[in-house]
Amino acid sequence: MSSTDNTISLPESIRTLLSDRNSNVLFYQESDLSAEHNFGSSFLIALDNKILTVTDQKIVQEYSLDELLNLKNDELTGGGRITANTRYGIRHLIYYSNLYVPHFSEAVRVLSHFLENNRLPPHENFKTGYCPKCNYPLPDRESCCPRCIPKMKILSRILSLMKPYKISVFLLSLVSAIGVALQVLLPWFTKMIVDEVINSNHTDKLFIYTSGMIAVGTLYFIARLINIRLTALISARIVCDLRNTLHSVVQFLQLRFFNRRQPGEITGRIMHDTGELLQFLVEGMPFLLINTFSFVVISILLFKINWFLTLLVFIPVPLLVTGSAWFWRNLHPLFLREGSLIGHMHSFLNESFQGLRVVKALSKEHHRIDQFIDINRNLSETQIKTQTIFGCFNESMFFIMSCGVTLVWYYAANMITSISPQMTLGDLFAFIGYVWLFYGPLQWFSVILNWMTHAFSGAERIFEIIDSSQELRDPADAVELPSINGDIEFNNIHFSYERGKETIKGISFKIKAGEIIGLVGRSGAGKSTIINLLTRFFDPDSGEILIDNHAISRIKLMQLRQSIGLVQQEPFLFNATIAENIAWGFGDQIAFRQIVEAARAANAHEFIIRKPDGYDTLVGDGGITLSGGERQRIAIARAIILNPPILILDEATSSVDNKTEQQIQEAIHLFMKGRTTIAIAHRLSTLRCADRLVVIDNGTIVEQGTHEELISRKGLYAEMADSYTKANNLQTISWN
C-alpha cells in the first residue's frame, strides 16, 4: 500500500508513533519484510522534512532531507532493498520481496524527485499481488484469482460460444430428450413381456411387444447417431472457431504479453486447452445434459413403480457420491503428476534430439539414456498407481451398486411372493432395468464435474489470451503520410518492460533523413529497446517518437512498419522457398524480378542461383538448410524489398564469419545510401561508416559524436573501443 494523501490509511499504531512529530505524512510505502528480513510489514515514510523507516512499530532509521544525497534500488536474490547514500555513508533503508519490486522502484522515483525538487510527483499505485476476496496470492499481479474465478461466468461464456450454432444446439437438445424417453421405454417392454406374455400366457401379444422393442431400439439407435453427429459438429466447430480466434488474437497481442510466457505455453493453450474444452464439449456436456434429464425421469418412474423399493435404491447413493469424490481426490494429484511428467518427458526428448551432436561429441549417450530411464520409470510408476486406483474405483462403485440391486431383489422377491403381492415380476424386471440406468451415470457425476473444472480452467486460460491487451493498431486519428523521408526524433522517452523497472530513462535525440547512426553500448544498455519502440513493438510509457514530425502513434501502423526495413541478429525464415521468404506475406504483389533485385542488393543472388532449385529452394524449419550468412542475406533481401526509407540493423552481422560479414557489409553499404539507418553492433568496426555514434548506458544517452570525437573524450566509448582493440589483437595473436 502506498499513499500520498495523508496518514489515514496508515495503521493506527504507526499513526500514534508519528503523532508527536507535528509533521504531515507525504508518502509511504509498505513492505512485506521486516528489518531482519522476516515476513511482516515495515514502512518507508516521507514526512515534510524527513524520510524514515518503521518496523515492528519502532522507528528504525530516520534522516532529514539534507542528510540524504540519493536513493537507489538494489536488486537482490529473492527481492530487493532501498539503499540511501547519506552524509554518513551508505545505509540500507528497507528490504522487500519480489512482490514489492514495482512498488519500491516507484517509491525511489517519487522520493528522488522529492529530494531534488521538494515536492512529490504524481505516482502510480500498484496492486498488492493478493486476491482481495480470499487473500491468497495471485499467480501474477494482473491475473485473476484461480480460487475465486466465478464458474458460472465461465460456463455462460462457454455457452455463448454456441450462439452461431443455436439451431444445431436446439436439435441436439431435442434429440437428447427423445433419446432419454426412448431409453426409459425399453424396460417397460420387458415388464409387459414378463407380465402379459410369459405370466399370462398371451403369446399373441409377444410379436407386438418385441416389434415395439425393436422399433424403440431402432429409434434410440437413430437418435444416438444424430446426437453423436450433432455433438461432433457443434464441438469441433466451436473449437475450430476458438483456435482461429486465439491464433488471430496472438498475432495482434502486445509483445509485452510474451515477456513472461514461453512460446510453448501459448502453443499449449491453443492446442491442449482447446483440446480439453473440445473433449468436455463432446463427452462431458452431453453426458451432463442427458444424464441429469434421465436421472430425474427415471427417479419419477421408480417411485411410480414402487416407492418403498425406490427408497432402498437411494440408500447407496450417498456412498456412491462420497466414494466417487474420495477416489477422485486421490486420483487428481496422480493425474496432475502424470501430466507434468509427460510434459517433462516431451521437453527432455526435444532437448535430446536438438542436443544430439553435443551428447555425441562428449560421448555422453549413456548418461543421457540413464536420465531418460529415470524419467520414464517415474512416469510408468505414476501410471501404474493411477490405473490401479482407477480400476479400484470402477470395481468399488460396481460393488456398491450391486449391493443396492441385491437389496431391491431381496425385498422385491418378498413382495412378489407374499400372499397379497404388491408388485408383479414384470414390475421387478422393469425396476431392475431402471435401477442400472439410475446408478450407472451417478458414479461418473463427480468425475465429470471435476472434468468440467479442468475444461473451465482451460477455457479461462483461453479467455485470458482473448481478453489480453491488443496492439493499439490505428487510433481514430491515425494518418497515412504521402511519403516518409526518414527524419526521426526521440523526445524524452521513458519505457519499462516490467512495471517499476525502467529500461529507457528519458532518452532524447534526433536523426536527420539519410543519416547513418550507430547505437553503441554494453549488453542490456537499452539499444534494442530503442529499436523496439521505433518499430512500435512496444509503446513508450511517456514521451514521444516522431517520424517526419509526426508522432508514430498517429501514423498508420502498416505504413510505419513497411517504411522500416529491420534486419535482426537471428534472422527468422519460414519453412518455405527462398523466393517466398524474400517476398514473404506479399505473394503475387511482388514480381519475381523485384525478388531477384532485392537478392542482388543483399549479395544473395549468387549463392541462390548456385543451388539446384534456385529461388525455389526450400529452406526448412527456421532456414535450417542454409548457413548463417545465407539466412542473414535473405533476411536483408526481405528487409529491403519494399525499398524502405528507414533501415535498422540490429547486430545484423554479429553471428557470421569475417568473410560473410564483409559480403553482408558490402550489400548493406550499397543499400544504406540515402536512407536513414540505425545500426547496432558489438563489433565497433562494423560502425565505421556511421555519421554519428550514440552511446547508451543503463537506459540513458551518455555520449554522442563521431568515432574520433568520442575517442578523444575518453568516456565509455573510448573504454569500449580500447577493450575491442585489445580483444582483436588477442584474436590476431592467437590465430597467428
Added chain:
Amino acid sequence: MHKPVLFKKGDQLFARVMEDESPVTVVLARFSMGFRSEIVILHQEREIALLDGIHELDEISQKFAMEELRNNYLIPRIRKINKAEVYLGNRYIHAETESGKRCFIVKNPFVSIRHIDPDGLLFRDTIGNMYYIDSMATMDKYSRKQLNKIQ
C-alpha cells in the same frame, strides 16, 4: 594471492587487498549449493576474488561476509509445509519458514522446483521469490506428503 580483508563503514562493506580499499559486495558463485560453497567478492560488478568458501577469510571478515550474504539472498528456509493445494494448475504451498508463514504459488514443478545438494529442494514462485528445504530426509512426514501431492 592476497586474501581480501573485509570491514564495514556504515552499511557498506569494504575489502582491503594489500593497500587498496574498495566498496564490495559478496555473492555466492553457486547459490543453490548454499553458504558453504564458493564466494565471489565483487567491486562494481568486477571480481576481486573467488574463494572456495567463507572459511578462507579471517574470522572478522567471515562474520561480515556471512552478514552480507544473508542480506543479499532473501531465501527463507522452509521448516514445515502446512498445506499444498491445486487450483487451475497453480500449486499453492502454505509453508512455515524461518522468516514466518508464507503462501506461494508454483506452476510447473519441473521448472520451478529444483533439487539442491544433498537432498534439498529450491522453490521459485510465480513472482520470482525463492524458498528452500535443506533436507527432505529431516522434513516431517506430513510435509513430505503435502509436497508429494503437488509434485
